[in-house]
Amino acid sequence: MDANNENMAPIGVFDSGYGGLTVLRDIKALLPQYDYLYLGDNARAPYGSRSFELVYDFTLQAVEYLFGQGCRLVIVACNTASAKALRSIQQNDLPRIDPNRRVLGVIRPTVEQVGEISRNGHIGILGTPGTIASESYNMEIAKLYPHFHAYGQPCPMWVPLVENKEYDSPGADYFVKKYIDQLMQRCADIDTVILGCTHYPLLLPKIRQFMPQGVAVVPQGEIVAHSLADYLRRHPEIEQCCSRGGSTEYLTTESASKFEQSASVFMNVDIKAKRITL
Ligand code: DGL
Secondary structure, eight states: OOOSOTTOBOEEEEESSSTHHHHHHHHHHHOTTSOEEEEEOGGGOOOTTSOHHHHHHHHHHHHHHHHHTTOSEEEEOOHHHIIIIIHHIIIIIHHHHOTTOEEEOSHHHHHHHHHHHOSSSEEEEEEOHHHHHHTHHHHHHHHHOTTOEEEEEEOTTHHHHHHTTOTTSHHHHHHHHHHHHHHHHHOTTOOEEEEOSTTGGGGHHHHHHHSOTTOEEEOSHHHHHHHHHHHHHHOHHHHTTBOOSOOEEEEESSOHHHHHHHHHHHHTSOOOEEEOOO
């Protein structure tokens, strides 16, 4: 890490578990020059079926931990946490904790992109039960594209499949097909489907297999990476605080060796992790 300036620190990236690694991978590919500090709350994942209050508490703890490590900017690379906690943290907690720090989520940048992709304005959203019940995507879509129609489909089994490394197993086929069929039965005109959970890119080959032809599937990693690059261009005061050593450190609330094994598969490189307590 760049130790020349003590005000400089890595960009924090947070997820309930491994899913945020799919976002980190794309961020690192686009912006390799910065240092990153990844935190997975694996011990308490999945968040998707937890109450609003718990997801908010857990997310705030993680963000404060990353701030405590010096991060000026934290990306909440988790839709469930973005849906249930981001706005409160930005509006109520940041002014109290430190108004000079920033927390960004993944929902808004994703919705901004679907306007470019959809031809007929019928958008499907696949997400955790928490993300879908929050209607965060529907609200963002209604704000940016009032004439669009949004259909949310909860996929409660998909995160457990990924967290348990079953995303490639024959058993995954059943649940992948099931939720896609349920979504498409609601509206056969859907032409664009948002993967509204950062775990889902691991299921992408199966999702593509069962998705009707001609439907665009939109994962978030690259979108969030480009949105971060744009944010850093527009906010030099934050960018100047992001250290540039090209390193990545990994923190997990579960066992480090368990995280290392799974995360190495996600990132395609050997990973060393440290266990922390929130
Ligand atoms: N990666 C998280 C998301 O994007 C997964 C949520 C969970 O832990 O259930 O929603």
